[in-house]
Amino acid sequence: MDYSVGNIGRVFAVRLDHGDDILRELEGLAVAEDIRSAAFIMLGAVKEANLVVGPKTCEVPPDPSWEKITDAHEILGIGNIFREEGKPKIHLHSAAGRGASVKAGCLRKESEVFMVAEVFIMEICAISATRVFDPKRGFSPVTFR
Amino acid sequence: MDYSVGNIGRVFAVRLDHGDDILRELEGLAVAEDIRSAAFIMLGAVKEANLVVGPKTCEVPPDPSWEKITDAHEILGIGNIFREEGKPKIHLHSAAGRGASVKAGCLRKESEVFMVAEVFIMEICAISATRVFDPKRGFSPVTFR
Amino acid sequence: MDYSVGNIGRVFAVRLDHGDDILRELEGLAVAEDIRSAAFIMLGAVKEANLVVGPKTCEVPPDPSWEKITDAHEILGIGNIFREEGKPKIHLHSAAGRGASVKAGCLRKESEVFMVAEVFIMEICAISATRVFDPKRGFSPVTFR
Numbered sequence: 032m033d034y035s036v037g038n039i040g041r042v043f044a045v046r047l048d049h050g051d052d053i054l055r056e057l058e059g060l061a062v063a064e065d066i067r068s069a070a071f072i073m074l075g076a077v078k079e080a081n082l083v084v085g086p087k088t089c090e091v092p093p094d095p096s097w098e099k100i101t102d103a104h105e106i107l108g109i110g111n112i113f114r115e116e117g118k119p120k121i122h123l124h125s126a127a128g129r130g131a132s133v134k135a136g137c138l139r140k141e142s143e144v145f146m147v148a149e150v151f152i153m154e155i156c157a158i159s160a161t162r163v164f165d166p167k168r169g170f171s172p173v174t175f176r
Numbered sequence: 177m178d179y180s181v182g183n184i185g186r187v188f189a190v191r192l193d194h195g196d197d198i199l200r201e202l203e204g205l206a207v208a209e210d211i212r213s214a215a216f217i218m219l220g221a222v223k224e225a226n227l228v229v230g231p232k233t234c235e236v237p238p239d240p241s242w243e244k245i246t247d248a249h250e251i252l253g254i255g256n257i258f259r260e261e262g263k264p265k266i267h268l269h270s271a272a273g274r275g276a277s278v279k280a281g282c283l284r285k286e287s288e289v290f291m292v293a294e295v296f297i298m299e300i301c302a303i304s305a306t307r308v309f310d311p312k313r314g315f316s317p318v319t320f321r
Numbered sequence: 322m323d324y325s326v327g328n329i330g331r332v333f334a335v336r337l338d339h340g341d342d343i344l345r346e347l348e349g350l351a352v353a354e355d356i357r358s359a360a361f362i363m364l365g366a367v368k369e370a371n372l373v374v375g376p377k378t379c380e381v382p383p384d385p386s387w388e389k390i391t392d393a394h395e396i397l398g399i400g401n402i403f404r405e406e407g408k409p410k411i412h413l414h415s416a417a418g419r420g421a422s423v424k425a426g427c428l429r430k431e432s433e434v435f436m437v438a439e440v441f442i443m444e445i446c447a448i449s450a451t452r453v454f455d456p457k458r459g460f461s462p463v464t465f466r
Contacts, residue, residue, distance in 0.1 A: 032346045034335040036354070039443070042298075044213065044256075044305055045179040046318050049236065056177045064181070068334065070362060070441035072215060072254045074269035074282075078234060082395075085419040089368060089393045091339065091436060096420060103234045105227075105281040107254045107269040109362045109397045111334075111439060122439065124364035124397040126271040126416040126423065128280025129230040130241060133271065135418025136395040137364075146236060147317055149256060149267065151215035151300075153184070153332075155441075160334055172437055173336050187443075189358065189401075189450055190324040191463050194381065201322045209326070217360060217399045219414035219427075223379060248379045250372075250426040252399045252414040271416040273425025274375040275386060278416065291381060292462055294401060294412065296360035296445075298329070 035175040037068075037158035045150040047075065053142045054121050057150065061112050061119035068155040073108035075148025077127065080104070082136035092169020098136060103145040104129040108138065112152070115162035115171050180320040182213075182303035190295040192220065198287045199266050202295065206257050206264035213300040218253035220293025222272065225249070227281035237314020243281060248290040249274040253283065257297070260307035260316050325465040327358075327448035335440040337365065343432045344411050347440065351402050351409035358445040363398035365438025367417065370394070372426035382459020388426060393435040394419040398428065402442070405452035405461050 043064070047056055053073075060066070080100040086093030110123035126135040162171035188209070192201055198218075205211070225245040231238030255268035271280040307316035333354070337346055343363075350356070370390040376383030400413035416425040452461035 032335065032337050032341055032350075034333050034350065036331050036333055039184055039329055039332055041181050042184055042300055043179050043181055044215075044300055044303055044318065044320070045177065046320075047177050048317075049313075051177055060177075060179065070334075072217060072362060074254045074256070074267060076230070082418075084421070085366070085393045085395055086435075089435065093393075093436065098421065103230045103238075105230055105269060107252075107271060107280065107397075109254070109364045109399070111364070111441065122364060124395060126278075126280045126397060126418070126425070128227075128271070128278075131229075131243065131279065132421075133278045133280045133416075133418075133423045134421065135271075135397065135416045135423045145231075145234065146238065146313065146315060149318060151256065151298075153298075153441075153443075155332055155334055158334055168339075168436065170436060172338075173334065173439060175334070175336075184329055186326050187329055187445055188324050188326055189360075189445055189448055189463065189465070190322065191465075192322050193462075194458075196322055205322075205324065217362060219399045219401070219412060221375070248375045248383075250375055250414060252397075252416060252425065254399070271423075271425045273372075273416070273423075276374075276388065276424065278423045278425045280416075290376075290379065291383065291458065291460060294463060296401065296443075298443075 035158040037155045040154035040156035043152040047144045047148040051144040057121050058119050068160045069112040069152050071110050071152040073150045076105050076145040078103050078143045078145040080142040081140045084136035098134050113160050113162050113173055120162050180303040182300045185299040185301035188297040192289045192293040196289040202266050203264050213305045214257040214297050216255050216297040218295045221250050221290040223248050223288045223290040225287040226285045229281035243279050258305050258307050258318055265307050325448040327445045330444035330446035333442040337434045337438040341434045347411050348409050358450045359402040359442050361400050361442040363440045366395050366435040368393050368433045368435040370432040371430045374426035388424050403450050403452050410452050
């Protein structure tokens with residue numbers, strides 16, 4: 032376990048519209064507003080999305096298992112924004128429901144908003160945090176200086 | 177996509193009690209404390225709730241599909257509060273589990289807390305955001321001035 | 322319903338590592354940093370976890386029903402930290418997905434992080450909140466002075 036202590040700076044109330052790609056829009060916002068460290072919550076709906084739903088087997092580095100959403104689902108999400116090699120990297124976990132069916136996992140790659148998604152981003156100030164890729168573990172842990 | 181930049185003002189630690197109606201209590205609090213824009217997170221349990229679990233078909237405006245919860249479920253929720261025609265409007269997405277069964281969707285209408293629900297509300301200051309109904313799209317997107 | 326109004330103090334960006342026990346690490350952090358009241362959001366994965374997934378029957382005090390996670394699941398969580406008898410008590414609800422299977426409930430007892438879990442903790446200042454055990458209701462509601 033490791034951690035860093037800071038405080039909240041700017042907050043962003045964001046509306047993603049029908050057809051928007053969630054990660055592309057949030058990455059663009061992070062560049063435009065120079066958001067370096069942030070946490071966010073999200074609620075809305077998606078028409079399409081790709082979720083990593085666990086490793087195929089319980090090994091590190093993991094071989095991810097995917098679920099593809101191809102019909103409108105209601106979602107809620109929890110995420111963060113940190114820089115990796117100078118570029119904003121979004122980490123976003125979501126639960127998505129349609130009828131009696133629910134999926135939960137790590138939202139990656141392309142997605143398409145259905146109607147609307149609302150995101151509340153809290154900038155974290157006075158910390159130094161970056162993602163550094165670790166080939167042995169197969170991901171980029173947040174590293175605090 | 178559109179957004180507005182502000183900062184966090186007051187925060188509210190809220191305990192909803194057994195039998196409370198979630199949306200009615202939060203709307204009442206927003207009126208009593210004059211909360212105009214806010215985001216919140218919630219954890220607790222419900223005995224009854226109504227969830228929109230996606231549109232019946234992937235069309236806009238949507239014809240919502242409903243799941244009714246009629247037995248105690250553990251829930252987690254992400255929501256926000258904005259004004260629509262001067263009155264507080266709660267938007268709340270939740271995942272609700274009971275045994276091996278889970279539902280996820282948009283919590284609307286009546287609900288009844290089982291034992292307790294705890295809500296943490298963050299007021300968003302220095303932004304101007306309201307919900308304005310759009311009959312073509314069948315909902316009230318948050319609009320930033 | 323009851324509530325207290327405060328503001329956000331320190332925020333903690335936390336990385337839990339492979340093998341860490343979620344509740345033990347967060348309780349340790351709350352002691353080390355003297356966190357008295359806080360809300361948090363979490364995203365990551367667990368190899369093992371124990372979830373209360375509703376009461377067996379809809380009665381108070383409840384007889385909890387459990388689901389045990391014994392294989393890697395992606396999770397998202399919403400929680401808070403308050404003191405009970407002077408010690409930090411974590412309340413954490415999570416949705417956990419693996420493949421097409423999802424569980425949602427109250428994460429308690431032992432757990433084991435798979436790869437990483439990222440937690441964003443917001444300290445709540447200027448409120449007075451503690452958990453006080455109520456034997457009739459079978460839990461410890463947050464009480465505001």
